[in-house]
Amino acid sequence: MRSFGRPVRAARGAEAPDADAPAVQLQGLTKRFGPVLACADVSMTVLRGRIHGLLGQNGAGKTTLMRMLAGLVRPDAGRILVAGRPVTVTDPATATALGIAMVHQHFSLVGRLRVWENVALGGRGRLDSRWTRREIGRVADGYGLLVDPDRRVDELTTSERQRVELVKCLIRAPQVLILDEPTSTLTPPEARHLLSVLRRVVSDESRAVVLISHDLDELAHAADEVTVMRDGAVLARRSAAEVDVGELGRLMVGDQLPAAVAAPAGEPREQVRLRIRDAWATQARRPVLRGLDLRVRAGEIVGVAGVEGSGQGALADLLSSLLPLDRGNVEVDGNPVPPGRPGAMQRAGVGVVPEDRHVSGCVLDMSVAENLAMTDLGPVSRWGFVSRGRLRQRAEATIREFAIGGASPDTPLRLLSGGNQQRVVLARELGAAASVLVVAQPTRGLDAAAVEHVFARIGGLAAQGVAVLLISSDLADIRRLAHRIVVLHRGAVVGELTQATADPQRLGLLLGGRPE
Amino acid sequence: MTGLELVLASALRLSVPLLFAALGEWIAERAGALNVSLEGMMLAAAFGGYVGAVATGSSALGLLCAAATGLSVALAQSGMSYRLTVDANVVGLTLNVLVLGLTSYLPAPTEPVDVPHLTVPGLSALPVVGGALFDQPWPAYLLLGLAPALWWVGYRTRWGLELRACGDGPRAADASGVDVPRRRRQAVLVCGAFAGLGGGYLAVAEVGLFNPNMTAGRGYLVLAAVIFGGWTLRGTLAGCLLFGAADAMRLALPALGYQFNPQLLLATPYLLALLTMTVLARRGHGPAALGVPFRRGLT
Numbered sequence: 001m002r003s004f005g006r007p008v009r010a011a012r013g014a015e016a017p018d019a020d021a022p023a024v025q026l027q028g029l030t031k032r033f034g035p036v037l038a039c040a041d042v043s044m045t046v047l048r049g050r051i052h053g054l055l056g057q058n059g060a061g062k063t064t065l066m067r068m069l070a071g072l073v074r075p076d077a078g079r080i081l082v083a084g085r086p087v088t089v090t091d092p093a094t095a096t097a098l099g100i101a102m103v104h105q106h107f108s109l110v111g112r113l114r115v116w117e118n119v120a121l122g123g124r125g126r127l128d129s130r131w132t133r134r135e136i137g138r139v140a141d142g143y144g145l146l147v148d149p150d151r152r153v154d155e156l157t158t159s160e161r162q163r164v165e166l167v168k169c170l171i172r173a174p175q176v177l178i179l180d181e182p183t184s185t186l187t188p189p190e191a192r193h194l195l196s197v198l199r200r201v202v203s204d205e206s207r208a209v210v211l212i213s214h215d216l217d218e219l220a221h222a223a224d225e226v227t228v229m230r231d232g233a234v235l236a237r238r239s240a241a242e243v244d245v246g247e248l249g250r251l252m253v254g255d256q257l258p259a260a261v262a263a264p265a266g267e268p269r270e271q272v273r274l275r276i277r278d279a280w281a282t283q284a285r286r287p288v289l290r291g292l293d294l295r296v297r298a299g300e301i302v303g304v305a306g307v308e309g310s311g312q313g314a315l316a317d318l319l320s321s322l323l324p325l326d327r328g329n330v331e332v333d334g335n336p337v338p339p340g341r342p343g344a345m346q347r348a349g350v351g352v353v354p355e356d357r358h359v360s361g362c363v364l365d366m367s368v369a370e371n372l373a374m375t376d377l378g379p380v381s382r383w384g385f386v387s388r389g390r391l392r393q394r395a396e397a398t399i400r401e402f403a404i405g406g407a408s409p410d411t412p413l414r415l416l417s418g419g420n421q422q423r424v425v426l427a428r429e430l431g432a433a434a435s436v437l438v439v440a441q442p443t444r445g446l447d448a449a450a451v452e453h454v455f456a457r458i459g460g461l462a463a464q465g466v467a468v469l470l471i472s473s474d475l476a477d478i479r480r481l482a483h484r485i486v487v488l489h490r491g492a493v494v495g496e497l498t499q500a501t502a503d504p505q506r507l508g509l510l511l512g513g514r515p516e
Numbered sequence: 517m518t519g520l521e522l523v524l525a526s527a528l529r530l531s532v533p534l535l536f537a538a539l540g541e542w543i544a545e546r547a548g549a550l551n552v553s554l555e556g557m558m559l560a561a562a563f564g565g566y567v568g569a570v571a572t573g574s575s576a577l578g579l580l581c582a583a584a585t586g587l588s589v590a591l592a593q594s595g596m597s598y599r600l601t602v603d604a605n606v607v608g609l610t611l612n613v614l615v616l617g618l619t620s621y622l623p624a625p626t627e628p629v630d631v632p633h634l635t636v637p638g639l640s641a642l643p644v645v646g647g648a649l650f651d652q653p654w655p656a657y658l659l660l661g662l663a664p665a666l667w668w669v670g671y672r673t674r675w676g677l678e679l680r681a682c683g684d685g686p687r688a689a690d691a692s693g694v695d696v697p698r699r700r701r702q703a704v705l706v707c708g709a710f711a712g713l714g715g716g717y718l719a720v721a722e723v724g725l726f727n728p729n730m731t732a733g734r735g736y737l738v739l740a741a742v743i744f745g746g747w748t749l750r751g752t753l754a755g756c757l758l759f760g761a762a763d764a765m766r767l768a769l770p771a772l773g774y775q776f777n778p779q780l781l782l783a784t785p786y787l788l789a790l791l792t793m794t795v796l797a798r799r800g801h802g803p804a805a806l807g808v809p810f811r812r813g814l815t
C-alpha cells in the first residue's frame with residue numbers, strides 16, 4: 001500500500017485519542033547539550049484550531065523544544081502528550097505516525113532529488129511517481145501553493161523550497177504542523193501568503209500550528225497564542241487578545257540589560273573609516289542583505305545586534321571578502337573595495353575575528369608562532385623567506401601580552417585549551433587591523449579574565465583610531481563596549497540606539513523587526 | 517584470431533570482474549558509503565569462491581561462496597563503521613591488509629577449475645566482436661540481468677530513493693524518517709555481495725586458480741571507475757570497460773610484437789585511472805555526503 005508515512009498506530013490499550021484534548025501537551029521537557037541547558041523544565045500546551053506562536057531570541061531553546069516533539073532530539077526529562085495520550089517520540093518516523101510534521105529552520109530537502117522524490121521520501125509502500133505527483137497537485141491546489149513536482153530542488157528559490165516543505169508536510173495530513181522561523185528568509189508578500197496558508201490549515205481542518213518566530217508584528221497578527229521563551233525557559237503565555245507587542249519585546253530581551261560597565265573608550269572622531277552603502281546580497285539563493293547601510297567612524301565602536309537570519313553573519317562575511325554584493329558598495333577610508341574578491345578587505349586594512357575561530361581561524365596542527373604569523377608574513381620574513389628567529393620573537397611577545405597559557409611559540413595549537421586557541425586568533429587579528437576591526441561573538445568560549453583582556457584591547461584599538469564593528473548575539477557584549485548599537489532585521493538596519501537610549505523594550509522591538 | 521579480436525576479447529574478459537564489483541560500489545557510494553575495502557572483499561571472495569568451487573565441484577556454488585565471502589567482509593565493514601562509528605576508510609584499509617594476509621597464509625588447493633563457456637550459436641562466429649560478446653564463461657551473462665535490475669532498484673524503488681537521499685542529504689533523509697545508518701549498512705552489504713561475485717568470477721571463471729593477491733588492486737580500479745562515471749551507473753560501467761581495455765592492451769601489445777617496458781605496461785590501467793580521476797573528480801558530481809559520517813543530533 002502506498003502512503004506518505006507509517007499509519008497512525010491504534011491507540012495503546014483502551015485509551016482512545018481524545019478529540020477534545022489539546023493537540024500537544026509538553027510537560028517539564030528538559031534537554032542539556034553538554035554544559036548548555038537548552039530547555040529547562042518547559043511546559044506548553046498547543047490547542048487545535050490555533051496558531052501557536054513561539055517567540056524568543058537566538059539560543060532561547062525554541063528549535064530544541066520543537067525538535068524534541070519531532071523526534072530529532074531525545075529529551076532528558078519530561079513528558080509529551082499527543083491528543084491526550086503520553087507518547088515517546090523516538091525518531092522522525094514515529095513523529096510522522098503521530099501526526100507531527102515540521103518545516104525545519106534550515107530546510108531539510110535533498111537538493112539533488114526532484115520535488116516529487118523529496119515529497120515521497122519517508123513514505124511507505126511502492127514508490128509511485130504518478131500517484132505522488134497527483135497528490136502533490138491536489139494538496140498544492142487546495143492550499144494555493146505553487147510547486148512543480150518535476151523540478152530539482154537545487155534549482156528552486158528559497159520560497160519555492162519552502163512551499164515544497166509545506167506540501168511535504170501537509171500531504172501527510174498532520175495534526176500538528178511546526179514551522180521553525182519560516183518567514184525569516186521570505187519577502188514580506190511571501191510571508192503574508194505563508195501566514196494565510198497557515199490560517200487555512202488551522203481553520204479548515206482544526207489542526208494545530210506552532211509558528212516559531214522572532215518577528216513581533218508577525219506573531220501579534222498571525223498567532224492566536226504566544227509563548228515567550230528565554231534561556232531555555234518559558235517566561236509567559238499570552239492569548240491574541242492580551243498581546244502587547246511592547247511587552248513581548250521586553251520579555252524576549254529580558255527585564256534588565258546589563259549596565260554599561262565602563263564608558264566606551266574615547267570619543268569617536270569625524271573621519272568615516274568604514275562605509276557600506278545599500279548592500280544587497282544573496283547566499284545559497286537566499287537574500288541575506290537587503291539594502292544595508294552602515295557607517296563607522298574612526299575611534300568608534302559600533303555594536304551590531306540582530307536575531308538569526310537578520311544579516312549579522314552576512315555582514316561579517318562581507319567584511320571577510322567571502323560575500324560578493326549584488327548591489328551596493330563598500331568603502332574603507334574612502335577607497336572603494338571590491339566585495340568578494342579574496343583578500344581585498346584584508347589588504348584594505350580590515351581585520352576580522354571570525355565567529356567560528358576553530359573552523360576558519362586557525363590550523364590546529366601548526367605551531368602557535370605559525371598560526372600567529374599565518375595571515376601576514378611580512379613582518380617575519382626577509383627576502384621572501386620566513387625568518388624563524390623573528391617568528392619566535394614576535395610569538396613570544398604576543399604570548400606574554402595575551403597571557404596565552406601553556407604555550408611556547410613551537411607548541412602545536414591543538415595542545416592548547418579552547419580558550420587559549422581563541423586568544424591566538426584574537427591576538428593575530430587584533431594586531432592586523434589597520435583601519436577597521438570586525439569582531440564576531442567576541443566573548444564566545446572565553447573565560448571572564450580573557451573577556452576583560454580582549455575588551456581592553458578592543459577599547460585600546462578604538463582609542464588609537466581604529467573603527468570597530470562588534471557583531472554579537474550577546475547583548476551584554478554590545479552594551480558594555482559600543483558607542484552606538486545598530487539593530488539588523490532581514491538584512492537591513494531597522495534602527496539605531498545609543499547607550500543612553502537603549503532600553504529593553506526598544507531593543508526588543510527593534511530585534512523583532514519593528515522600527516519606532 | 518586477428519589482433520583486434522584478441523584485444524577486444526580480452527578487454528571484455530578482464531572487465532567482467534570489475535563490472536560486477538562496480539555495480540555494488542556504485543550503489544554503496546550513492547548511499548554515501550565509500551568502500552575502500554572493496555579490494556579486500558574481492559580478494560577474500562576470490563579465495564572463498566575458488567575453495568568453494570573446488571570443494572563442491574560446481575562453479576555456480578563456488579560463485580555463491582564468493583558472494584557470501586564478500587558479504588562477510590562487508591558485514592565487518594558495515595558493522596564497524598555504520599554501527600560502531602569507526603572511520604570507514606581506516607576500517608577499509610585495515611580489512612584490505614587483513615584479507616591480503618589471511619588469503620596468502622591460508623592453504624588453498626591447487627587444482628584448476630573450469631567453467632563452461634556459453635556460446636551463442638551463430639553470433640559467436642561474427643567477425644571482430646563475435647568472440648568477445650558471445651563466447652564468455654556463463655556467469656558473465658549474469659551482468660545482463662543484474663545491471664538493469666540494479667538500475668531499476670536504484671531509481672524506481674523506495675529503497676533506492678532512500679539510499680540516494682542518504683548519500684546526498686543524510687540530514688534531510690533522517691528528518692524525513694529514513695534510518696540513515698541502516699540504509700548505508702544495507703548498501704554496503706549489497707556491495708559486498710556484488711564485489712564477491714566479481715572476485716569469485718576472477719578466480720573461478722577467468723583464471724581457474726587462486727593466487728595470492730590475485731586481485732592486484734582491481735578494487736581500487738573500481739573505485740576509480742565510479743568517479744570516472746560521475747556516479748552514474750552507465751558511466752561507472754563504461755569506466756570498467758575502459759580500464760579493462762587498458763589491461764587488455766597491456767597483455768596484447770607484447771603478443772602482437774610491440775616491445776614495451778613490461779613494468780610500465782603493468783601500470784597503464786592504474787595510470788589511466790589516476791588520469792581520469794584528476795581530470796574528472798574536479799567536476800564534483802559525487803553524492804554530497806559521500807564518506808561523511810552521519811549521527812543524528814549533530815548540527
Ligand SMILES: Nc1ncnc2c1ncn2[C@@H]1O[C@H](COP(=O)(O)OP(=O)(O)O)[C@@H](O)[C@H]1O
Pocket residue numbers: 033036037038056057058059060061062063064065813814815
Ligand atoms: N545539537 C546541539 N549540540 C549542542 N548544543 C546545541 C545543539 N542544539 C542546540 N544547542 C544549544 O542549545 C541552545 C538552544 O538552541 P536552539 O534551540 O537552537 O535555540 P533557538 O532555536 O531558540 O535559537 C543554544 O545555546 C545552542 O547553542
Ligand SMILES: [Mg+2]
Pocket residue numbers: 059062063064105180
Ligand atoms: Mg532556532
